[in-house]
Amino acid sequence: MKNSFDEKILDEAKDWIKANQKVVLATVIQTWGSSPRQVGSRMIVNEKGDFSGSVSGGCVESAVVSECLSLIKDNKPCKKIEFKVSNESAWEVGLACGGEIAVYIEQIH
Amino acid sequence: MxxxxxxxxxxxxxxxxxxxxxxxxxxxxxxxxxxxxxxxxxxxxxxxxxxxxxxxxxxxxxxxxxxxxxxxIKPIKVIIVGAVHIAQYLVDFAKSLNFEISIIDPRGYFASEQRFPEIKVINKWPKEAFEEIETNSSTALIALTHDPKIDDPALQYALKNKFYYIGALGSKKTHENRCQRLAEAGFNNNEINSIHGPIGIKLGGKSAPEIALSIIAQLVSETYKK
Structure with a gap:
């Protein structure tokens, strides 16, 4: 049996919007190999770079935040980002666990 | 979006x-x-x-x-019998785990809304209370009163309706007596052994939040075994 996991991120997104913040929703849409969060995991980011939720175990959140900020700045609706196995030159945005994930970011408007 | x-x-x-x-x-x-x-x-x-x-x-x-x-999908339904102290902590843990909790307790002084805000509390005996809850094989039962008058009818209902998780609080001795009563009521060994009693995984803790944690851990583990 599978329990539906629900971390109330969408509820929080609604609260942020109510408080007149710009909100970008990030969702894990694909994973390969061992990745810390399952497909459907979510995170929200506002125009100040505050964030809640997660799309990995802390490995790529900072990169997702900056991608979300660019999305708001460029006023684009959505973007797909892929993160691959980490190596020394890209340690900041790599997955230390050796997995790969695709994250979809979209503005809530 | x-x-x-x-x-x-x-x-x-x-x-x-x-x-x-x-x-x-x-x-x-x-x-x-x-x-x-x-x-x-x-x-x-x-x-x-x-x-x-x-x-x-x-x-x-x-x-x-x-x-x-x-x-x-719909959250998994968990029915707690006994609006006791442990139940208050179970409600807290379950909030972040997406279980949908209902509490049954015929004792009015336990089953108060003030003790369980925003939770469905049914202040009736199990037999009548179950008429108000839709259940199936994806429902779990946690019996916490260790009072046969209250727990037994709920356990019997859960066994008959093949709940995927049934747990009952009480010492080994209490559980032995409970098993004997269920056998006398016509339940077979397989059914009786499916009850987790004493309830919870072995954590060693004795306080209400620690017992609640051991119960919730067992519930999650059994949920993914199915």
């Missing part, structure tokens, strides 16, 4: 409706899909794939497409 779609999602979630969110990853269009209906517009040609995601309760991108499907 449009704010309107987000609001609709939250509404569907709070009314415990099963649905899916369909997203076109190329243009950002998203749509709410209800099982059994035909997906609208650009999503219509993926009707079979979407239904399959739903059946397998999975999230993911449809093969050879840019369509992401996220399914929302």
């Amino acid at each position: 449009k704010i309107k779609t987000l609001e609709e999602i939250l509404k569907k979630k709070s009314s415990k409706t099963e649905f899916a969110i369909l997203t076109n990853l190329e243009n950002g269009d998203s749509e709410i899909y209800l099982p059994g209906t035909s997906p609208k517009g650009e999503f219509s040609k993926y009707a079979d794939e979407i239904e399959n995601f739903f059946k397998s309760k999975k999230n993911g991108v449809i093969e050879n497409s840019e369509i992401f499907v996220e399914t929302y």
Whole structure:
């Protein structure tokens, strides 16, 4: 049996919007190999770079935040980002666990 | 995603409706899909794939497409018998785990709304209380009163209706006596042994939150075994 996991991120997104913040929703849409969060995991980011939720175990959140900020700045609706196995030159945005994930970011408007 | 779609999602979630969110990853269009209906517009040609995601309760991108499907299923129902101190901590843990809790306790001084805000508390004996709750083999029972008058009828109901998890609080001795009563009531060994008693995994703690944690840990573990 599978329990539906629900971390109330969408509820929080609604609260942020109510408080007149710009909100970008990030969702894990694909994973390969061992990745810390399952497909459907979510995170929200506002125009100040505050964030809640997660799309990995802390490995790529900072990169997702900056991608979300660019999305708001460029006023684009959505973007797909892929993160691959980490190596020394890209340690900041790599997955230390050796997995790969695709994250979809979209503005809530 | 449009704010309107987000609001609709939250509404569907709070009314415990099963649905899916369909997203076109190329243009950002998203749509709410209800099982059994035909997906609208650009999503219509993926009707079979979407239904399959739903059946397998999975999230993911449809093969050879840019369509992401996220399914929302009903939370698992957990019925607690005994509005006791441990139950208060169980409610706290369950909030972040997406279990839907109902509490049964015929004792009015325990079953107060003030002790359990925002939780369905049924201040009746189990037999009458179960008439108000829809249950099936995806329902769990946690019996906490260790009072045979209250726990036994609930345990019997859960066994008859094949709940996937049945646990009962009480010492080994209490549980032995309970098993004997159930045998006398006509339940076979397999049924009786399916009850987790004494309830919970072995953590060693004795306080109410520690016992609640050991129960919740066992419940989660049994949920994924099924």
